[in-house]
Amino acid sequence: MARVILVLGGARSGKSRYAEQRALAHDGPRTYIATATAADEEMHARIAEHRRRREGGGWSLVEEPLKLCAALRQAAVEEGFVLVDCLTLWISNMMLHGTDVAHAVEELADLLPALPGTVCLVSNEVGLGIVPDNALARAFRDEAGFAHQMLAQVADEVVFMIAGLPMVVKGQEPGAY
Numbered sequence: 789m790a791r792v793i794l795v796l797g798g799a800r801s802g803k804s805r806y807a808e809q810r811a812l813a814h815d816g817p818r819t820y821i822a823t824a825t826a827a828d829e830e831m832h833a834r835i836a837e838h839r840r841r842r843e844g845g846g847w848s849l850v851e852e853p854l855k856l857c858a859a860l861r862q863a864a865v866e867e868g869f870v871l872v873d874c875l876t877l878w879i880s881n882m883m884l885h886g887t888d889v890a891h892a893v894e895e896l897a898d899l900l901p902a903l904p905g906t907v908c909l910v911s912n913e914v915g916l917g918i919v920p921d922n923a924l925a926r927a928f929r930d931e932a933g934f935a936h937q938m939l940a941q942v943a944d945e946v947v948f949m950i951a952g953l954p955m956v957v958k959g960q961e962p963g964a965y
Contacts, residue, residue, distance in 0.1 A: 871908045
């Protein structure tokens with residue numbers, strides 16, 4: 789059975805770096821599942837920065853913007869650590885492709901406990917700000933919030949990042965990273 793870690797936080801809160809540090813502290817194989825697509829120069833730069841941070845860390849990389857459950861089934865192994873970065877991009881990708889997000893998140897929540905190894909999910913907490921002014925943004929915020937609630941229920945550990953500092957919301961963080 790997988791150990792599931794959910795890392796939430798705002799933009800530039802340190803959530804990806806924290807998750808990467810957790811993975812690097814793990815002795816087994818490490819796989820990074822990237823859900824981002826580089827549609828513009830700014831995203832190219834963000835992806836390059838993430839890649840730079842992983843250099844020399846012995847990572848396997850899977851780029852999968854939509855079929856996250858299939859990617860997890862292939863990547864998760866005993867004694868392994870799979871880092872998914874990030875769920876909100878995955879949700880955004882699904883919304884843009886007309887995928888039933890609630891069903892996909894439910895499938896993910898059902899799959900996670902059955903996987904071997906450790907799975908760490910990184911996601912942006914987008915529900916702390918003002919109510920968005922358009923229907924698509926409100927739908928995205930709602931889908932992300934419902935996904936976080938469902939995945940927090942199956943997670944062994946939930947960590948909220950703020951200003952680069954981890955706040956353990958559920959479970960117990962195993963030491964400093």
